[in-house]
Amino acid sequence: xxxxxxxxHNADIFHNGKIWSINLSEFQNYRPEEKVYYISVNEFFLxxxxxxxxxxxxxxxxxxxxxxxxxxxxxxxxxxxxxxxxVVDAGSAITVxxxxxxxxxxxxxxxxxxxxxxxxxxISERLxxxxxxxxxxxxxxxKTTNALSYGVIKPIIMILSDSCKDKTIYFTGGxxxxxxxxxxxSIYDRTLVFRGMKKTIEKNYESLNMWxxxx
Numbered sequence: 238x239x240x241x242x243x244x245x246h247n248a249d250i251f252h253n254g255k256i257w258s259i260n261l262s263e264f265q266n267y268r269p270e271e272k273v274y275y276i277s278v279n280e281f282f283l284x285x286x287x288x289x290x291x292x293x294x295x296x297x298x299x300x301x302x303x304x305x306x307x308x309x310x311x312x313x314x315x316x317x318x319x320x321x322x323x324v325v326d327a328g329s330a331i332t333v334x335x336x337x338x339x340x341x342x343x344x345x346x347x348x349x350x351x352x353x354x355x356x357x358x359x360i361s362e363r364l365x366x367x368x369x370x371x372x373x374x375x376x377x378x379x380k381t382t383n384a385l386s387y388g389v390i391k392p393i394i395m396i397l398s399d400s401c402k403d404k405t406i407y408f409t410g411g412x413x414x415x416x417x418x419x420x421x422x423s424i425y426d427r428t429l430v431f432r433g434m435k436k437t438i439e440k441n442y443e444s445l446n447m448w449x450x451x452x
Contacts, residue, residue, distance in 0.1 A: 238438075239269060240431045242311055243277035246329070251431040274438055276310045276430075295434060298441045303341035315409060316341055317433035322405040324429065325397060327412035333400060347396070350412050353389045370415055394419050 240251040248264040250257055252271075259267060261279070273292045277283050286292040301313045309332075315324050316334050324334045324344075329351050334344035348356070350368055357364040369386040374394070378384040397406065397416070408417040409429040417425040426432070 238435075239271050239273045240434050241273050241275035242314070242430050242434070243275060243279050243282050244311065244328075245279055248282075249430070251428065256427055256431070274434065276314055276434060278309045278311055295438060295441075298437050300437075300440075301341065302339065303343075305341060305343060308341075308344075311430055312344070314430045314433035314437070315407075317436055318426075318429050319407055322407050323397075323401045325406055325408050325410075325413065325416065326429075327408060327410040327416055331393065331410075331412075333397065335400070335404070345400075347393065349410075350389065350415075353385075357385055 238252075242249045242251075243261075243264070247258045247260055248267070250259065261282075264282075265285070269291070271291070274295050275286065275292060276296050277286070277294070283294070286294070296310045299310070299313050299317060301308075301317060303313075312324075312326065312332050312334055315326055316336050318324075319336055320339045321337055322335075324332075324336065326332045327349060329349045331347050331349050332344060333346070335342040354366070354368060357366070364381070364385060366382040366385055368389060369383055370390075372378070372383055372386040372390060374387065374391050378387045394416070398420070401420070401422070404422070406417070406420050406423040407429055408414065408423055408425045409427060413427070414425045417423040
């Protein structure tokens with residue numbers, strides 16, 4: 238079984254316990270012999286893959302309990318993987334969602350680390366720095382690069398800490414491992430979205446097979 242999460246910049250693929258990313262220009266020519274069960278937040282690929290028999294969009298199979306409007310299918314998949322806790326997908330944007338007894342209580346979105354770097358560079362060439370992941374958050378910075386890093390990383394950690402209360406935090410995404418080190422009650426799981434997809438496929442196995450046979 239091949240699982241695929243198509244985003245706005247890359248497609249993440251899970252197969253035989255391994256995960257890798259393909260940029261979207263290369264993904265346009267990705268045609269494996271096995272069936273690919275996918276979700277997508279990318280409208281272009283939703284249209285492009287619609288008539289390809291080997292590619293099966295499983296978005297409609299998710300039965301997700303929430304009143305949140307406009308929630309991306311990637312967030313839904315990640316939240317489906319757990320029953321209780323806080324899901325943090327730390328990429329170019331950081332999405333945060335709270336789950337309780339398999340019910341989605343709500344969530345929020347803040348810019349990711351790379352987005353802050355781009356923002357600072359647009360403000361001034363003098364602020365064009367890579368953020369320092371080893372910044373000491375217990376001491377006030379004494380140089381600009383550390384000041385930028387402190388001003389970005391500490392508020393993110395504070396808002397995550399305030400939001401999680403005593404819940405376990407499930408981190409995923411490119412910067413998920415970095416943020417997870419600041420929390421004792423954290424789990425870094427790169428497969429979180431795929432676990433939610435697999436859980437949904439298994440739950441709908443019979444109806445999915447019937448639907449495939451009709452196509």
